[in-house]
Amino acid sequence: xxxxxxxxxxxxxxxxxxxxxxxxxxxxxxxxxxxxxxxxxxxxxxxxxxxxxxxxxxxxxxxxxxxxxxxxxxxxxxxxxxxxxxxxxxxxxxxxxxxxxxxxxxxxxxxxxxxxxxxxxxxxxxxxxxxxxxxxxxxxxxxxxxxxxxxxxxxxxxxxxxxxxxxxxxxxxxxxxxxxxxxxxxxxxxxxxxxxxxxxxxxxxxxxxxxxxxxxxxxxxxxxxxxxxxxxxxxxxxxxxxxxxxxxxxxxxxxxxxxxxxxxxxxxxxxxxxxxxxxxxxxxxxxxxxxxxxxxxxxxxxxxxxxxx
Ligand SMILES: [Zn+2]
Numbered sequence: 001x002x003x004x005x006x007x008x009x010x011x012x013x014x015x016x017x018x019x020x021x022x023x024x025x026x027x028x029x030x031x032x033x034x035x036x037x038x039x040x041x042x043x044x045x046x047x048x049x050x051x052x053x054x055x056x057x058x059x060x061x062x063x064x065x066x067x068x069x070x071x072x073x074x075x076x077x078x079x080x081x082x083x084x085x086x087x088x089x090x091x092x093x094x095x096x097x098x099x100x101x102x103x104x105x106x107x108x109x110x111x112x113x114x115x116x117x118x119x120x121x122x123x124x125x126x127x128x129x130x131x132x133x134x135x136x137x138x139x140x141x142x143x144x145x146x147x148x149x150x151x152x153x154x155x156x157x158x159x160x161x162x163x164x165x166x167x168x169x170x171x172x173x174x175x176x177x178x179x180x181x182x183x184x185x186x187x188x189x190x191x192x193x194x195x196x197x198x199x200x201x202x203x204x205x206x207x208x209x210x211x212x213x214x215x216x217x218x219x220x221x222x223x224x225x226x227x228x229x230x231x232x233x234x235x236x237x238x239x240x241x242x243x244x245x246x247x248x249x250x251x252x253x254x255x256x257x258x259x260x261x262x263x264x265x266x267x268x269x270x271x272x273x274x275x276x277x278x279x280x281x282x283x284x285x286x287x288x289x290x291x292x293x294x295x296x297x298x299x300x301x302x303x304x305x306x307x308x309x
Contacts, residue, residue: 006046006060007039007197008176009168017047018060026051027161028136031118033149034165037196040145041116043165048079048112051141067107077106081114089121094128101132101140111140118144119151126153133159167195177201186213192248208241215245222293223300229293237286243274246292253300262299269295 006014020026030047032040049061053068061068070076080100082093097113105111115121121129133156136142144160146152167173174185177197181204189209193199203209218235221227236242250270254263273292276283 006042008172009197010039010043010046010165013163013165014043014046014050014060018050021050021056026141028140029133029142029144029160030163031144031146031149031152031157031160032163032165033146035167035194035196036147037193037199037202038165038167039198040147040165041114044114044116044143044145047141047143048114051110051112052076052079052107054107054109067109070107078109078111079114080112082116084117084120087120089115089117089125091122091124091128094121094125097142098128098132101137101142105139109139111137113140113142115142115144117146118156119146119148121152121156123153126156130155130159167197170195173197173200177204181205183209186210188212188216188248192245203241208239211239212241212245215239215242216249219246219249223297225301229290232293233286233289237289242289243277246270247274250296266296266299269299 017026032044034040046060049068049071050056052071053061054065055062055068061071063072067076067078071079080097082089082097084090084093097115101111101113133142142160144152144156149157149162149164170190173190173195177185177189177200180201183204185200185204186209189200189203189212190197192212193203200209203212215236218227218232222229222232236246239245247270250266254266269292273288276288277285280288
């Protein structure tokens with residue numbers, strides 16, 4: 001990926017990385033971290049492209065040299081992107097990585113390793129990686145990517161330079177989103193996506209952004225006693241974003257004055273429903289949602305509705 005394809009909020013960190021690369025000061029082990037859907041892997045790929053390019057341009061990798069062509073074809077022998085076939089990155093994958101870092105570069109340049117989802121390394125895998133992080137072989141860069149920095153072990157963290165990525169100002173993101181999606185941006189969308197522009201873009205593309213506003217209104221109407229339980233369930237059940245949207249709605253409601261005990265009960269009831277949805281195979285989702293809404297109603301109905309227009 002060339003710089004021109006990078007998301008605008010990733011340009012400042014990328015330019016910093018470029019300057020450090022030119023000065024030979026880029027750390028050999030980096031962690032890119034930030035919210036899910038902020039483009040961490042895109043930045044890792046752009047950095048790898050830059051490091052491997054034989055004809056670096058002011059805007060990043062040239063996209064045309066032999067090294068760039070090999071990389072674009074997914075065929076660059078000096079780039080290793082760790083893939084895990086299971087949910088965890090195991091010790092075998094890290095052994096393969098170690099072997100790669102200590103072998104000679106094929107294109108007489110840098111070698112780059114990207115570890116997506118680095119927080120999913122097993123303890124044994126993390127231990128196997130430590131030595132390589134401590135004394136990285138010359139010319140080798142290791143880029144760890146994670147949404148949950150705190151889940152990396154303290155020893156791994158202490159050996160990597162942390163790059164905390166942020167999506168920038170909401171107004172800039174809204175402008176970017178409306179340019180990309182060519183549609184109006186619902187006011188609560190970015191809040192709902194917790195500052196993740198790529199998630200917001202996905203919801204816009206799937207026409208789910210509109211349904212966010214609709215669902216919030218439906219929930220308000222239900223808790224205000226203006227919509228029957230059965231009608232509410234009928235309209236909400238089966239929506240792919242239901243648990244996220246419901247959680248968002250409840251967090252907004254809980255931000256209003258409500259006694260502590262009631263807050264805790266609301267959260268506990270919601271979390272139990274989320275847990276059951278993933279654990280109970282073949283659960284009747286409409287029935288479970290009916291139970292949840294019935295339980296929540298007396299807890300929330302005395303509050304002012306927020307989304308009632
Ligand atoms: Zn190039």
